[in-house]
Amino acid sequence: MTGEIHERxxxxxxxxxxxxxxxxxxPIGAVLVDHHTGRAIGEGHNGLVxxxxxxxHGEMAALRNAGRMRNRHNxxxxxxxxxxxxCAGAIVQFGIPRxxxxxxxxxxxxxxIRFMRDRGIDVVIxxxxxxxxxxxxxxxxRRFRELKPELWLEDWGGGPNPALRAT
Amino acid sequence: MTGEIHERxxxxxxxxxxxxxxxxxxPIGAVLVDHHTGRAIGEGHNGLVxxxxxxxHGEMAALRNAGRMRNRHNxxxxxxxxxxxxCAGAIVQFGIPRxxxxxxxxxxxxxxIRFMRDRGIDVVIxxxxxxxxxxxxxxxxRRFRELKPELWLEDWGGGPNPALRAT
Numbered sequence: 001m002t003g004e005i006h007e008r009x010x011x012x013x014x015x016x017x018x019x020x021x022x023x024x025x026x027p028i029g030a031v032l033v034d035h036h037t038g039r040a041i042g043e044g045h046n047g048l049v050x051x052x053x054x055x056x057h058g059e060m061a062a063l064r065n066a067g068r069m070r071n072r073h074n075x076x077x078x079x080x081x082x083x084x085x086x087c088a089g090a091i092v093q094f095g096i097p098r099x100x101x102x103x104x105x106x107x108x109x110x111x112x113i114r115f116m117r118d119r120g121i122d123v124v125i126x127x128x129x130x131x132x133x134x135x136x137x138x139x140x141x142r143r144f145r146e147l148k149p150e151l152w153l154e155d156w157g158g159g160p161n162p163a164l165r166a167t
Numbered sequence: 168m169t170g171e172i173h174e175r176x177x178x179x180x181x182x183x184x185x186x187x188x189x190x191x192x193x194p195i196g197a198v199l200v201d202h203h204t205g206r207a208i209g210e211g212h213n214g215l216v217x218x219x220x221x222x223x224h225g226e227m228a229a230l231r232n233a234g235r236m237r238n239r240h241n242x243x244x245x246x247x248x249x250x251x252x253x254c255a256g257a258i259v260q261f262g263i264p265r266x267x268x269x270x271x272x273x274x275x276x277x278x279x280i281r282f283m284r285d286r287g288i289d290v291v292i293x294x295x296x297x298x299x300x301x302x303x304x305x306x307x308x309r310r311f312r313e314l315k316p317e318l319w320l321e322d323w324g325g326g327p328n329p330a331l332r333a334t
Contacts, residue, residue: 052234055227055257063222068215071325089256090222095328120331158238161262164287 006126009033009078010102010133012043017058017080017140020045026155027140028081030058032066032096035074042066048155057155059087063094072096080137082107082125084156088116098122102137106145173293176200176245177269177300179210184225184247184307187212193322194307195248197225199233199263202241209233215322224322226254230261239263247304249274249292251323255283265289269304273312 009031016029026046034041044061047053056064059079066072076098077091083099091099092115099116104125116123126134145152153159176198183196193213201208211228214220223231226246233239243265244258250266258266259282266283271292283290293301312319320326 048235053231054235054261055222055230060222064220067219068221068321069325070321071328073325073328073330084256085260086253086257089251089259090253092256093252094221094324095326095331097328097330154235154237157261158236158240159262161238161240161264163240163264164262 003130005038006078006100006124007131007133009040009076010080010100010126010131010137012040013058013078013080014102014133014136014140016043016045017137020047020050021140021144023050025049026151027144028058028079028155030062030077030079032062032072033076033078035076041075046155049151054155054157055086057084057087059083060090063090076100078102081141082110083112083116085112085115086157088112091116091121092119096121098124100124100126102126102131102134103141105138106141170297172205173245173267173291174298174300176207176243177247177267177293177298177304179207180225180245180247181269181300181303181307183210183212184304187214187217188307188311190217192216193318194311195225195246195322197229197244197246199229199239200243200245202243208242213322216318221322221324222253224251224254226250227257230257243267245269248308249277250279250283252279252282253324255279258283258288259286263288265291267291267293269293269298269301270308272305273308 013029017027021027028046032042042062042065047056080102128134180196184194188194195213199209209232214223247269295301
């Protein structure tokens with residue numbers, strides 16, 4: 001049952017990601033779901049190209065779309081791609097207790113996953129062997145990396161700063 | 168000399184923060200400065216109330232205002248208030264090598280400072296004994312906490328999620 005719910009919300013996040021890609025943008029989408037109703041209360045996609053705004057990653061767009069809330073303690077964030085540190089930091093800061101990830105294969109490390117899990121967040125990485133949505137998330141990000149490597153790098157913040165020591 | 172430069176940029180961040188407070192918003196401001204020119208390339212203030220947008224903290228507004236960049240490896244972020252995890256995560260993700268903080272006294276812990284320092288970021292906390300801007304940052308945040316405690320809490324994400332274990 002949980003698998004079906006995850007699949008449905010991830011399919012919507014993927015639809016938003018694919019739409020962004022079709023518009024020339026970065027193909028990452030996210031949906032914030034309320035635990036009580038099981039419904040999406042915010043959704044969005046990366047807006048780097050469309051808005052010229054580097055802080056609008058998929059997860060951030062979903063938080064923006066959900067708007068003001070007293071807290072987000074009863075929500076789950078679905079995201080097509082493993083969160084970067086900005087988005088993982090937002091998830092930690094806002095006390096979001098669960099994150100469901102479609103694609104953890106195209107990320108360069110699992111450092112942000114560890115960062116969230118160390119703070120008690122339940123990070124669910126969908127199994128591409130069992131989830132069609134996960135397979136499609138992985139394939140979409142792979143195509144993006146291949147077709148637009150410079151945009152991929154810009155969206156991740158330009159790559160590690162060589163002046164900062166490795167973590 | 169560095170002290171004068173810090174003072175000048177922090178005074179501008181404080182001006183943005185005070186303007187936001189005057190408009191009924193959260194009084195946190197930030198300025199992103201280019202190392203080569205010494206000039207601000209982005210600035211802004213918290214937009215929770217004004218935009219109804221919880222992701223627009225001061226630092227995020229400065230990043231948004233600076234717009235698209237190949238990277239931010241030669242910049243310093245000035246912020247009137249110690250970054251939350253969302254903003255600290257953005258600073259880490261974008262490889263910003265230095266952060267100057269006006270007020271670290273009104274934060275509930277130094278966890279985000281440690282998070283950034285552990286990743287090689289030079290975090291400078293201005294000394295209120297020597298910096299008028301720092302004293303004013305501390306005083307402004309203190310007034311905000313006293314006058315609008317619910318808004319302060321909402322802006323920090325609603326407080327810790329009791330379902331997540333302490334860090």
